[in-house]
Amino acid sequence: ETGVTQSPTHLIKTRGQQVTLRCSSQSGHNTVSWYQQALGQGPQFIFQYYREEENGRGNFPPRFSGLQFPNYSSELNVNALELDDSALYLCASSAGLVTGELFFGEGSRLTVL
Amino acid sequence: QQQVKQSPQSLIVQKGGISIINCAYENTAFDYFPWYQQFPGKGPALLIAIRPDVSEKKEGRFTISFNKSAKQFSLHIMDSQPGDSATYFCAASRGNYGGATNKLIFGTGTLLAVQP
Numbered sequence: 001e002t003g004v005t006q007s008p009t010h011l012i013k014t015r016g017q018q019v020t021l022r023c024s025s026q027s028g029h030n031t032v033s034w035y036q037q038a039l040g041q042g043p044q045f046i047f048q049y050y051r052e053e054e055n056g057r058g059n060f061p062p063r064f065s066g067l068q069f070p071n072y073s074s075e076l077n078v079n080a081l082e083l084d085d086s087a088l089y090l091c092a093s094s095a096g097l098v099t100g101e102l103f104f105g106e107g108s109r110l111t112v113l
Numbered sequence: 114q115q116q117v118k119q120s121p122q123s124l125i126v127q128k129g130g131i132s133i134i135n136c137a138y139e140n141t142a143f144d145y146f147p148w149y150q151q152f153p154g155k156g157p158a159l160l161i162a163i164r165p166d167v168s169e170k171k172e173g174r175f176t177i178s179f180n181k182s183a184k185q186f187s188l189h190i191m192d193s194q195p196g197d198s199a200t201y202f203c204a205a206s207r208g209n210y211g212g213a214t215n216k217l218i219f220g221t222g223t224l225l226a227v228q229p
Contacts, residue, residue: 106154
C-alpha cells in the first residue's frame with residue numbers, strides 16, 4: 001500500500017512568483033485535504049477536494065487554489081507569493097468525507113524570499 | 114480565531130514518567146478529537162482518537178481522557194520513552210453533516226522531550 005507522497009520536498013521562490021505543489025493520495029482514498037503549517041504552529045486547513053470538486057475551504061485568499069484529478073491526485077497552486085506563505089504544506093488523504101483518520105504526507109517546505 | 118487551545122507548549126519528562134498534554138475547545142459541534150504525533154521532517158501521524166460518547170480511550174501506553182461538560186480533553190502517555198520525543202497536536206472536527214467537511218482544527222502543538 002503506497003502512502004501519501006508529495007513533491008517537491010523543498011523549494012525556494014521569490015515574492016510575487018507562483019508555485020505548484022503536488023500530492024498523490026493513498027491508494028483507495030478519494031478525498032484530499034491541504035494544510036499549511038507555519039514554523040512552530042499547528043497545521044491550518046486550506047481546502048479539501050472530493051471527487052474532483054472543492055468541498056470546503058479555510059480562511060485563505062483566492063490566490064490559493066487547487067485541483068483534484070480523476071486518479072485522486074491533487075495540486076495546490078499559490079499565486080503572487082508573499083513572505084508569509086513560507087511554510088510546510090501538507091497534503092492529507094482520507095477515504096471519503098466522514099470524519100476519520102487523515103493520512104498525511106511529509107510535506108513540501110516552501111521558502112519565499 | 115483559535116478554536117482549540119493546547120498546553121503546555123513544551124514538556125520535559127524523565128524516562129518511565131507520565132506525559133500529560135491538555136486541550137480545550139470552544140465549538141460544541143465538534144464530535145471527533147484526535148491526537149497526532151509529528152517527528153521532525155515528517156508529516157503528522159494519527160496516534161489515537163476519541164468521540165464524545167465515551168470519557169476515556171486507551172491504546173497501549175496512550176490514553177485520551179475526555180470531559181464533555183468542561184470541553185476539555187487530554188493525552189496521557191504512560192511509561193514515557195525517549196522514542197516518544199516528538200511534537201504532539203490535538204485536533205477537533207465536526208462530523209460530515211449539513212455540508213461540513215471533515216477538516217481538522219489543530220492546536221498549536223506540544224514539544225515533548227523524554228530524557229533517558
